[in-house]
Amino acid sequence: MQLDATLNFSNDTWYPTLDITGFKAVSAAGIDIKEKMVLTFSAPGKITEGDINVSTNPWIALKTQIESSEISTGIYDIKLTITAADGSAIGNAISQIHMGVNVSSDTAPKWETFRNSFTFAADEETQVDGELVVNCAAFPAGLEDTALQLVLVRGEKSEVLHPEAGATSFAISAGTYSASVAELRTADGTVRAAVALSTAELTIAKGQRTPLDITFAPAQRSTTLEIAVDLPAAHALHNEDLSVVYLENGVEKQRYIMRAGQKQRLEQLPINGHYSVRIDDVKLNNIHYTVDAMNGALDNRFHALTVTSAQIRQSDDVQAGSAKLTINVNAEKTVAAAFDLRLVDAARQYHFTDLPMQTGSHAPSVLLAQGVYQIASGTLIHDGIVHYIDVAPQVLRVENNASQTLTVTITEGANLRVKGFPDFLSFGGCADMSPSNVDDLAEARIASVFKYSGDDGMGDASGYLDPAKEPTPKIIEMARNVSAKTGESVLPVMVSYTCNLSLGDVETIIDDPLRHEFSFANFIQALKMAQAMKDDEHPVPAGFIVNPDYLGECQKYGFSPDYPIPVRQPLSKAMAHHGVNVAIPAGITDTLKGYIKGVNWLVRVVAPDVVLGWQINLWSVGGSQWVYNDFTYDDVFDPIDGTKKRMTIDPALAGKLSAEYALLVGIFEETEYTGANGVSAVAKGADFMAVDRYEADDLTARAYKNGYCYSPFEWDRTFDYCASLSRHLRQPVLPWQMPASRLASVSEDVGELEEQFWGTGGSYLMGHPEIGSSVSAINPRLLNVEFLDVHTSMMGHNPQELFSRHEWDFSAPKYQDFPSRGIFHVQVGGGATTGVVSAVNRNSSRWMRAKLKAYRDAPVKFGK
Incomplete structure (x- = not known):
């Protein structure tokens, strides 16, 4: 039965409401709802169940179900289904439906303009x-x-x-x-x-x-070839890259790298002439492999061509003057796994497999032919732990049968299995507490949700915070609501300041005991709230990332570990305020290192089940210009000798210096103490390090005018920094507050840049095949943004120049090798930066949600 009703709109800029009354059948028959009432309409924002109130006479307990779909920027099609809670008939008991809409922006159309979109039905779908x-x-x-x-x-x-x-x-x-x-x-x-x-x-x-x-x-009409490589696992070339060449009438046209199990289809080939598919010879481990060519006519037909072992011929490739090789392995720990080693020169290569990850010496039976061989080092992940495999020398010159020795050093790095996070590379998003957050985060299937702690988000250093103003319980509840929708674990993460050096005036703020006292106390309050919400289903109730910009400022200033800071007295007062009756250990001193260890110890004492990370910035070495090109700074702090000096910074050195500083000031150090029960205990240091680029979207003024607009080249260097940081810390790294905005292609409409939050972070992380590797595929509105003159030496005059300086390719996601870089989780978005919630940039966040949702179907695992 189709229904009609009276609509009474009340317009408000951000939360207009609507009262629907006077329900009647279009056919003039009486209303007798047996199962459900259905409403479909459009609105200038999202509507949640909390925005709807249904009045009945007589009273009936009802259930509401909302389905929404964004049909254009900030405009949603909504379907509301109302049923009786116990499944009984509703009859004509519904007297009024009151609802409000969370308007997407102050420029959105008034809700009343969608009056004609409202359709009602009883016990059937609306006729629209x-x-x-x-x-x-x-x-x-x-x-x-x-x-x-x-x-x-x-x-x-x-x-x-x-x-x-x-x-x-x-x-x-x-x-x-x-x-x-x-x-x-x-x-x-x-x-x-x-x-x-x-x-x-x-x-x-x-x-x-x-x-x-x-x-x-x-x-x-055209001809199609489908090339497949089908080799058994035991074949020597099964795991080798094969160079496949397609020739047309004797002329090479295309070349591909293929492996066993892969297929390559070539379409729109001519319908006259002849083809030949060949594979370049392979000289491997002193055997010369040749593959029979596959030839045929170009004839407007489909040809399935398969390379099998029957087509592969082999002969000896032993050369005069070959040399014996000894591989010496120095393993920091014995690991129940094996690694491979490959030597490559222009003529041939050697591949040694199943080398045990333990100290020992190996002498392969295969001799090395004369040549100059490149030996690549790399990483191997076993049981969730990164292992670095370094080889010396990296270039091996074999001459006149002189015996050769390679030294392989195996070093243990980060354990990627951080408590509270999944056993695979995962993603999280920023929440802004809008009613639509839960649905958005669930749609993206995120593994964490983060929000700034406290009332002001900066430590609330002016007083003891009213518990009602601390958002930690609300974020934990939000994470659990998201988890209930997805059936997947979601970790709430609070970003907490116990000392806010983001404000500037570093030396004054860091020396203020009253600010420390209040911020310590408010931190304790958030920790206690989180710990109280631990239960059997949530053994890790929350995570905390502490003190954005703190380490970066301290490193930039060159503060030593014994730099004086008031710690013990403000910490003691804060603990007393919240009834934490544990003696502050002697290892926590009135110094920078004492402060850092104090924060870590406080977490382990007050909330032993939460997971803890500190944050560091790309600019901690003195600036972030090095992300664009290697850059020389006059006063970089060297944590090894404690002095400032002139250095040319690249990503590897920046990561190394940041790691050395974090270790110097005790971020990951343990602290011995005596618990309230009189038993000796040890408080561990941080669980991970968070890395912050700068949270603004590239193509907004607050980003590019501050020197932050990245092409894939700069993103590569950012994550090279993360890899170096993790390696030297031997700890897992979490890129935090990464902008998830994307680029627009030439076929898309681009409006006001400051409202649409375009950028490159999302395109880089998740891949953007519509852009591929072509500057010309990027919308020209985005390429012609004018950079400030002060930044042109780094960034060029505009994105057109920035993107034209290096080769790049957005065709595939870049996260695939993140675990080998020590990265276990990525958190995207910020309070005003694109993440996955529609309340902050509906355009790109919708795109990012779809990408993340698809990612969870096949996530990147942490090794064997």
Whole structure:
């Protein structure tokens, strides 16, 4: 039964409301709801269950279910279903529905302008359909049995239709859609035809017909080759890169690197002439492998070509003057795993497998031919722990059968299995406490949600914080609500200041005992709240990242570990205020190192089950110009000798210096103490290190005007820094507050840059094949942003120049090697920076949510 009702809107800029009353049947029959009432409508923002109140007479307990889909920036299609809580009939008891909408922006249309979108029904779906009539021309010859795919997109909604030749009708929900159609082609790609639509935008009106014409270009014919490599696991070339060459009439046209188990399809090849598929010879471990060529006619047919062991010939490749090789392994620990070693020169290569990860000497039976061999070092992850495999020398010169020795050093690095986080590379997002956060975070299937602690988000250093103003319990509840929706664990993470050096005036703030007392006390309060929410399902109730900018400022200033800071007295007062009756250990002194150890100890005493990380910045070495190119600073603090000196900084050195400083001041040091029960105990240091680039989206003024606008080259160097930091710390690293904004392609509309938050972080992390490796694929509005003159030596004059200085490729995600860099988790977004919540940049956050959701289907695991 279709219904009608009276709508009474009350307009408010940010939270307009609506009262719906006077329900009646369109057919004039009486209302008798047996199962459900359904409402469909559009709104200028999201609506949650908490925004809806249904009045009944007589009173009935009701359930509401909301489905929403963003159809354009900040505009949502919403379906509300109302049922009785006990499944009984509702009859005509619903007297009023009151609802409010969380408006997406102050420029959004008034809700009342969507009055005509409201449709109501009882015990059936609302009738909102119009009719799309597709008039399709006859399919070209050779494509008569091919399915045509017409795609209609309205915001997040998409619908795939399959029109046939002639007139075909489809029932489509009312609204405006963009229409596109895929090329018509056979499954094997040998026949194809371009398809044209009479319009790319369709407006479907409820109860009305809308026409669409489809025509075809003449069919084009071609040949298709599908190349496969099928070798058994025991074959010597099974794990080798094979260089596959496609020749057309004797001329090389394409070249690919393939391995066993892979396929490569070549389409739109000519229909006359001949082809040849060849594989370059491989000389491996003194055996010369040749592969029979696969030849045939280019004939408008599909050819499946498979390389098998039957086509591979082998002969000896032992050379005069070959040398014996000894591999000496120095392993820091014996690990029940094996590693490989590969030596490569222009003519041949050697691959030694199953070398045990333990100290010992190995003499392969294979002799090395004369040559100059490159030996690559790398990492291996076993049981969640990163192991660095370094080889010396990295270039081996073999001459005149002189015996050679390689020394392999195996060093243990970070344990990527950090408590509270998944056993795979995972992602988290920033919450801003908007009602839509839970749905957005659940849609993205995030593994953590973070929010600044306290009332002001900066330590609340002016007084003891009212418990009602501490958001920790709310964020923990939010994380658990997200988890309830996804069925996956979600860790709440608070970002807490116990000393806020982000404000400047570093020497004054760090020396203020009253500020320390209040911030310590407010930190204790948040810790106690988190610990109180531990239960069997949540053994790690929360995480804390402490003191953004603190380490960076201290390192930049060159503060030594014994730099004087008031610690014990303010810490004691803060503990007394919250009834923490544990003696402060002697190892916590009135120094910088004492302060850091005091923060760590406090966490372990007050909230032993939370996970703890400190934060450090890219600019801690004195600036972040080195991200763009190696940069020389006059006064970089050297943690080894405690002096400032002139240094040229690159990512590896920046990471090393930051790690050395963090270790110097005790970030990961243990502290012995006596518990309240009189028993000796040890408080461990931090569990991980968080790394902050700068949280603004690249193509907003607050980013590029401050010298932060990255191309993939700069992002590469940022994560090179993370790798170096993790290696020298031997601790896991969490890139934090990373901008998740993306680039726009030339086919997208770009409006006001300061409102749309475009950038590169999301495109880099998750891959952006629509951009690929082409500067010309980026929307020109984004390429022509004018940088400040002061930054042109680093960044160029505009993004066009920035992106043109180095080769890059967005085709694939960049997170694949993050675990080998010591990275176990990435948190994206910020209070005003694109992450995954629609309340902060709906455009890119929607894109990021879809990418992260898909990622969870096949996450990157932490080794064997």
